Amino acid sequence: MSRLKLRIGYLYPDLLEVYSDRGNVTILQKRAEWRGIFVEVDRITVGDNPNLSDYDLLFSGGGEDREQLLVAEDLLKKRETLISAVDSGTVVLAICGSYQLLGHYFETIGGNRIEGVGLLDLYTVGGKKRLVGNAIGKLNILGSDLTLVGYENHSGRTYLGPEVTPLAEVVNGFGNNGEDGSEGVAQGTVFGTYLHGPLLSKNPVFADHLLELALRRRTDNPFLEPLDDSWELQAHERVVRQYAQAGRR
Secondary structure, X not given: OOOOEEEEEEEOOOOOOOOOOOHHHHHHHHHHHOOOOEEEEEEEOOOOOOOHHHOOEEEEOOOOHHHHHHHHHHHHHOHHHHHHHHHOOOEEEEEOHHHHHOOOEEEOOXXXXXXXXXXXXXXXXXXXXEEEEEEEEEEOOOOOOOEEEEEEEEEEEEEEOOOOEOOEXXXXXXXXXXXXXXXXXXXXXXXXXXXXXXXXXXXXXXXHHHHHHHHOOOOOOOOOOOOOOHHHHHHHHHHHHHHHHHOOO
């Protein structure tokens, strides 16, 4: 019997990597390998022209304004292959700056508009005040009262359109814009969020959800054997205990 394989495309690792976002790729890789799944990770950056449909999961992190502009120009060139990949079932996880670029546009505080790929029905505008701190959200997926925790630091305010739903509802923190109580976005196999940390280190259930979605491209039975997540869940619960009582800011 051939060994199950998973291909991960790590987008712009040289440009979009703040607050240990790259750790999310390591976490996904290790959680798969610990279950006997072979994982191949390719680093994809500006000027590369891969067929993104070849990947089961694509990840991209956050970055500074200059790097985000470079990525925006290149991502537009990859727009068609990105859309084809999503249509084929490829899972996408985008953090902060790359999350913003999946929408229609990002308008800076100076009024400059950076065109997004339009994969998701959302837009982002720059704000004068940065939204910073540990955040907790109640997940809108997986059908339970699970929470999502992480660290946010962004000046952009993202607003969701009617065609997408929030990944989570804010319990503590700012979320997408500090106004409507939404955090991140979930649309099919595409997920965006402002949470760093790396995000998946304290959210093993969400990490496994991404892996199971990605494995559906490889097998009709993407069941993952349980892991000992006691340390990860302790880290998760520590954030919940410390900040949940503060309420939404």
